[in-house]
Amino acid sequence: MFIYAGDELARYGFGEGHPLGPDRFYAFWNALQSSDLITKATIKTPIQGHKVDALLFHTADYVQRVQDLSEIGEGMLDSDTPVIPGIFTIALTVVGTVLDAIDQIMHGNTRQAFVPIAGLHHASRSASAGFCVFNDCGIAIEALRQRYATQRILYIDIDAHHANGVFYAFEEDPDLFFIDVHEDGGSLYPGTGSTTESGKGSARGTKLNIPLPPGATDELFFSNWSRITEFMEKHRPEFIIFQCGADSLAGDPITHMQFSTEVHFQTAKMLQHYAKKHCHGRILALGGGGYNHDNIANAWAQVIRGLLCE
Ligand code: TV7
Ligand code: ZN
Numbered sequence: 001m002f003i004y005a006g007d008e009l010a011r012y013g014f015g016e017g018h019p020l021g022p023d024r025f026y027a028f029w030n031a032l033q034s035s036d037l038i039t040k041a042t043i044k045t046p047i048q049g050h051k052v053d054a055l056l057f058h059t060a061d062y063v064q065r066v067q068d069l070s071e072i073g074e075g076m077l078d079s080d081t082p083v084i085p086g087i088f089t090i091a092l093t094v095v096g097t098v099l100d101a102i103d104q105i106m107h108g109n110t111r112q113a114f115v116p117i118a119g120l121h122h123a124s125r126s127a128s129a130g131f132c133v134f135n136d137c138g139i140a141i142e143a144l145r146q147r148y149a150t151q152r153i154l155y156i157d158i159d160a161h162h163a164n165g166v167f168y169a170f171e172e173d174p175d176l177f178f179i180d181v182h183e184d185g186g187s188l189y190p191g192t193g194s195t196t197e198s199g200k201g202s203a204r205g206t207k208l209n210i211p212l213p214p215g216a217t218d219e220l221f222f223s224n225w226s227r228i229t230e231f232m233e234k235h236r237p238e239f240i241i242f243q244c245g246a247d248s249l250a251g252d253p254i255t256h257m258q259f260s261t262e263v264h265f266q267t268a269k270m271l272q273h274y275a276k277k278h279c280h281g282r283i284l285a286l287g288g289g290g291y292n293h294d295n296i297a298n299a300w301a302q303v304i305r306g307l308l309c310e
Contacts, residue, residue, distance in 0.1 A: 159245025
């Protein structure tokens with residue numbers, strides 16, 4: 001497994017006082033370095049991305065807007081996402097690193113990769129949203145299609161927030177299989193992701209939204225387990241993208257979910273088993289949200305542990 005680590009990824013954030021602040025990466029990295037997991041993975045340096053990479057998913061007008069605001073160095077991209085000086089380059093580092101992970105997997109240099117900080121699932125093709133400047137999840141899907149002719153992709157997301165940026169961009173795409181367990185839109189941003197949103201047109205039935213009430217525990221998560229595994233067996237994806245946000249754990253300051261890291265461990269382990277059978281082992285894991293620093297360290301470590309299972 002390749003794990004991407006370096007100060008370049010840590011720069012993605014909006015400063016003190018913002019939930020997506022400066023120390024999230026190091027919460028993960030410091031814990032990983034003092035655990036046995038580090039000996040079982042290959043550590044890779046983040047890779048700078050370029051404008052063309054963002055254009056795989058985003059509109060030219062939007063990418064240009066980020067570049068212009070980045071130079072000005074102040075203001076807001078949206079009400080949750082401040083402009084910081086250099087945000088264009090910083091956000092493109094997340095993108096470049098995710099694309100490097102895909103290259104490494106598709107060239108057979110590794111089967112699994114984990115990119116902390118990535119998993120910025122709220123940005124739409126033409127706008128930022130909810131702390132997300134470039135949607136590396138959507139970019140990853142487009143890159144697999146356009147650069148590696150990989151059509152049938154599973155995007156699975158256990159971040160507390162609904163992956164609206166991914167969902168609406170591929171709502172009519174019959175080959176993008178989508179599973180998202182999240183806190184119900186009635187109590188949490190962005191408000192979308194109801195059970196009835198299952199894909200449109202020829203894509204009907206290719207999306208599985210599982211909203212859970214605030215306070216949902218492991219028991220409620222695992223009561224949906226067979227729906228998830230049956231959905232995967234039915235659609236047979238050939239590549240898995242796993243957004244493993246840590247903000248669905250108890251103790252997160254901006255959500256109301258009560259999962260333990262068992263959810264992250266068991267999901268990673270199940271995906272790893274599935275991928276070994278049907279996807280040449282190919283899994284790209286993206287860190288996603290998480291605003292309690294101990295939870296970030298614990299959740300992402302359990303994801304790595306799950307992916308390393310036989
Ligand atoms: C993937 N929750 C991202 C999750 C994005 C959540 C929200 C905040 C927040 C923003 C701040 C801030 C905050 C303490 C928390 C309806 C609003 C309320 C802006 C203040 N403190 C991910 C986005 C979510 C910004 N947005 O899925 C600057 O919390 O609830 C909202 C929207 C309007 C805008 N206001 C918040 O985990 C990575 N924002 C402090 C400073
Ligand atoms: Zn989140």
